[in-house]
Structure formats: C-alpha cells, structure tokens
Amino acid sequence: MDIRDMQIFLAVANEGSFTRAAEKLEYVQSSISIRIQQLESELKTELFHRGRQGVRLTSSGEALKSYAEKIIFLTKEAERVISDNTIPRGQLRIGSLETTTALRLPFILAEYHKSYPEVDLILKTGTTEELIHSVLKYELDGAFVSSLGDHVELDTVEVGTEELVLISGRQTAPIHHLEQLRHLTIFVFRVGCHYRRILEDWxxxxxxxxxxxxxxxxxxxxxxxxxxxxxxxLPFSVIERAMIKYNLQYHKISDELVNIPTLFIRRKDTYKSAAISEFIRVSKERFNDI
Incomplete structure (x- = not known):
C-alpha cells in the first residue's frame, strides 16, 4: 500500500465511480479497477460495494477513508514544511462566510496578494458548520467563521467583531415590537449558518x-x-454598504444580539506556515477596513 494507492482509493470513494475517478486522475478505468482490487487483496477485505449505479464504501472502506485523508494531507504537509521558509509562497486554501467574503475579504486579499504574490490563494465560501467541517477534514488550511462550538482540535484567533441588526425594506413598517415579526417572512442562509441559528433561537x-x-x-x-x-x-457592515444599492432600513431591537466575533480557525495539528501566519496577521489588521 503506497501513497498512490491512497490517492486512487480516495478518488473512487469521493466520485462514487471507477469511471469518474479514472477521468479525474487521467487513468484508464481498467488500471483504477486493478489497483483497487490489489489494495483489497492486500488488506484482505472489500472496500467498495459494486452496483449498477456505481460504488459505495463498505464499513472497512469508511474506516480506511479517514486514514487515507490524513495520509494524503500529511504527505503534502511534509512537502510544505521541508520547502517552507520565511517567504510566504505556495497554495493557501481559505474558507469564508458569505457576508465576510462580500465586505471584509476583498481588502484582506488585496493587501495580502500585494505583499505575497507567490501565494496561490484558493477561496471557498460556506456556512460556519460547513467551513468548520472542511477545516477538520483537512480540506481547508483555515477559515473565517462566526462560532466555534466544542472543537478542541482547532486553534482560534478572533480577527474582528460584527454588529448584528435586523433589516427590512423601506416599504416595510418600522419594527418597534417583536410581535410584528409574527407576520413577516424571515430570510436566512441554509442550515449551518450561525447568524440563522442565533435568530431562530432568539x-x-x-x-x-x-x-x-x-x-x-x-x-x-x-x-x-x-x-x-x-x-x-445580518451584520451592520453588510447593510451599511448594501444601502447604496438596495432600499433598506435596519432596526436595533435587542441588546442580546449586538456583537458577534468573527474567528479565524485552523487545525492545531497542522504546520503553521509563513503563508498562513501572515494571512492571519493581515486579516486582523485589515478586517475593519471598509
């Protein structure tokens, strides 16, 4: 079992198909099938259930998948550590909330790219829960989130705070009492958004x-x-900028929902490269530059 076996196994597991895995890896399908069969023979267990609609992991395959992800990550991590020096360079995978991406991130990215053009930044947006999951699965090097929860595997830095306000269109009557919300539709991001959970719980x-x-x-x-x-x-910073384009008004209706920290998270067990160290520094310095 070598590193290439793990890469092939993960491609099949993630794609759910030998054909799609072969296309992704630019292999012929027969080669993929043979390597998986050899891996199953070596491990003396079936890793996939085969069917007309594709393949799915067995219980043994599920167990191997978590180790394979770590093996692939640690291999890449080792390469990064060996080649890393004091000059930030290489790939940096960052996750961000939709609201942070819209308002805060452009200033951070502009400053960072100007200072460190040799870093290849890759950005993924999502909800807090989605981004935490991606960092935990080694799919992202770090992410901006609005809540952490009970994740001892993560290192956290507060980069700024957001003031949350209730917003409505100007044709909607000003909201002075909570009872008015009974008759209004509440627009939210998908499940996993921390702002949504705060509002629903409240x-x-x-x-x-x-x-x-x-x-x-x-x-x-x-x-x-x-x-x-x-x-x-939503954060007041979003509304302040959006009022230029949209006909909006905001309402501060609860002291309980005022300031929410924005956190930058990364796994504690990953190497803190010069690239990510500088990204955190720039983020803290430029977060409020809007």
Whole structure:
C-alpha cells in the first residue's frame, strides 16, 4: 500500500465511480479497477460495494477513508514544511462566510496578494458548520467563521467583531415590537449558518413563531428584502454598504444580539506556515477596513 494507492482509493470513494475517478486522475478505468482490487487483496477485505449505479464504501472502506485523508494531507504537509521558509509562497486554501467574503475579504486579499504574490490563494465560501467541517477534514488550511462550538482540535484567533441588526425594506413598517415579526417572512442562509441559528433561537426564546425562507446567497436575501418580502438578521457592515444599492432600513431591537466575533480557525495539528501566519496577521489588521 503506497501513497498512490491512497490517492486512487480516495478518488473512487469521493466520485462514487471507477469511471469518474479514472477521468479525474487521467487513468484508464481498467488500471483504477486493478489497483483497487490489489489494495483489497492486500488488506484482505472489500472496500467498495459494486452496483449498477456505481460504488459505495463498505464499513472497512469508511474506516480506511479517514486514514487515507490524513495520509494524503500529511504527505503534502511534509512537502510544505521541508520547502517552507520565511517567504510566504505556495497554495493557501481559505474558507469564508458569505457576508465576510462580500465586505471584509476583498481588502484582506488585496493587501495580502500585494505583499505575497507567490501565494496561490484558493477561496471557498460556506456556512460556519460547513467551513468548520472542511477545516477538520483537512480540506481547508483555515477559515473565517462566526462560532466555534466544542472543537478542541482547532486553534482560534478572533480577527474582528460584527454588529448584528435586523433589516427590512423601506416599504416595510418600522419594527418597534417583536410581535410584528409574527407576520413577516424571515430570510436566512441554509442550515449551518450561525447568524440563522442565533435568530431562530432568539425568536424561539421570545415565543415568536418564525416563517423561514432559506436562500443560498447574500444577494438573494438582500434582493428579497429590498422588494419588501421580509426581514433578516445580518451584520451592520453588510447593510451599511448594501444601502447604496438596495432600499433598506435596519432596526436595533435587542441588546442580546449586538456583537458577534468573527474567528479565524485552523487545525492545531497542522504546520503553521509563513503563508498562513501572515494571512492571519493581515486579516486582523485589515478586517475593519471598509
């Protein structure tokens, strides 16, 4: 069992198909099939259930997958450590919340790229839960999130705070009382968004039933609110900038929901390269530059 076997195994596991794995790795399908059969023979167990619709992992395959991911990551990590020096360079995979990407990240990225052009930045957006999962699975080197939870594997740095406000379109009556929310649609990001969870928990605590409508993008939420279709809970920095384009108003209706920290997370067991160290430094310095 060598590193290439692990790469082939993971490709088949992630693609759910020998054919798609072969296309991704630019191998012929027969070669992929033979390598998997040899791996199963070596380990004396079946790793995949074969079917007409593709393949899926057996219990043994699931167990191997978690180790294979670590093996591949540690191999790449070793290469990075050996080649790393005081000059940030190489690939850096960063995750970010949709709201942070829209307002905060452009200034951070511009400063970072200007200072360290040899770093190849890759960006992925998602909810807090999705980004934490990606960091834990070694799919991202670090990510901006708004909540951590109980994850002792993660190292956390607070890079700034966001003031949360309730927003509505200007054609919607000003919200002075919580009871008004009973009759309004609440626009939120998909499950896993920390802002969504804060709002839902708060409404539940106050005994206000919520009519939730889930959208996938910040622009979608702002557009619906601009049209007078409902309200949402978002950072004030987003609203301040969005008011240039959208017809919005905001309401500070609860001291409980004011300041939420934005955290940068990374795995404690990964090498802290010069590239990510400088990215954290720049993020802390430029987070409020809007």
């Amino acid at each position: 409404l539940h605590l106050k005994g206000i039933p919520a009519k939730i409508m889930e959208l996938g993008t910040l622009e979608g939420i702002l557009g619906c609110i601009h049209a007078g279709l409902g309200v949402s809970l």
